[in-house]
Amino acid sequence: xxxxxxxxxxxxxxxxxxxxxxxxxxxxxxxxxxxxxxxxxxxxxxxxxxxxxxxxxxxxxxxxxxxxxxxxxxxxxxxxxxxxxxxxxxxxxxxxxxxxxxxxxxxxxxxxxxxxxxxxxxxxxxxxxxxxxxxxxxxxxxxxxxxxxxxxxxxxxxxxxxxxxxxxxxx
Numbered sequence: 001x002x003x004x005x006x007x008x009x010x011x012x013x014x015x016x017x018x019x020x021x022x023x024x025x026x027x028x029x030x031x032x033x034x035x036x037x038x039x040x041x042x043x044x045x046x047x048x049x050x051x052x053x054x055x056x057x058x059x060x061x062x063x064x065x066x067x068x069x070x071x072x073x074x075x076x077x078x079x080x081x082x083x084x085x086x087x088x089x090x091x092x093x094x095x096x097x098x099x100x101x102x103x104x105x106x107x108x109x110x111x112x113x114x115x116x117x118x119x120x121x122x123x124x125x126x127x128x129x130x131x132x133x134x135x136x137x138x139x140x141x142x143x144x145x146x147x148x149x150x151x152x153x154x155x156x157x158x159x160x161x162x163x164x165x166x167x168x169x170x171x
Contacts, residue, residue, distance in 0.1 A: 061155070067149075082094050108150075
């Protein structure tokens with residue numbers, strides 16, 4: 001897959017580094033809408049992607065499905081809370097029982113999206129209580145000839161580390 005920053009500013013590539021199987025992404029902005037998330041194009045109608053994510057203090061990171069700065073959904077977290085993103089707006093901040101590191105998974109089955117978390121390395125998964133229907137996240141709603149793309153984001157003052165990213169088509 002080919003990763004790219006969405007609408008990158010000059011020097012954006014300095015936010016990212018890779019070493020020993022870990023990608024470190026410095027936070028930018030306060031949410032995916034005010035930063036530049038890393039996204040990639042996929043052509044599958046049903047898929048899942050998983051990543052082990054660790055955040056610094058005062059940093060939020062997570063997995064998203066991104067159309068543009070006003071239209072995206074996803075689940076992120078900091079050391080204490082989750083943050084849900086729907087229609088490009090932060091919707092809630094429930095408690096995060098996993099702390100600063102967890103496995104996260106997004107499953108998109110023909111526009112029905114669910115989020116899953118694991119604090120024990122993937123032995124057990126908990127489905128997050130807020131799923132989303134994203135069939136309206138497309139050009140006829142927003143214009144711009146874009147598409148909904150899987151991605152990663154880091155926001156805030158520190159950095160996030162992403163390990164073992166996996167993408168799998170489901171049919």
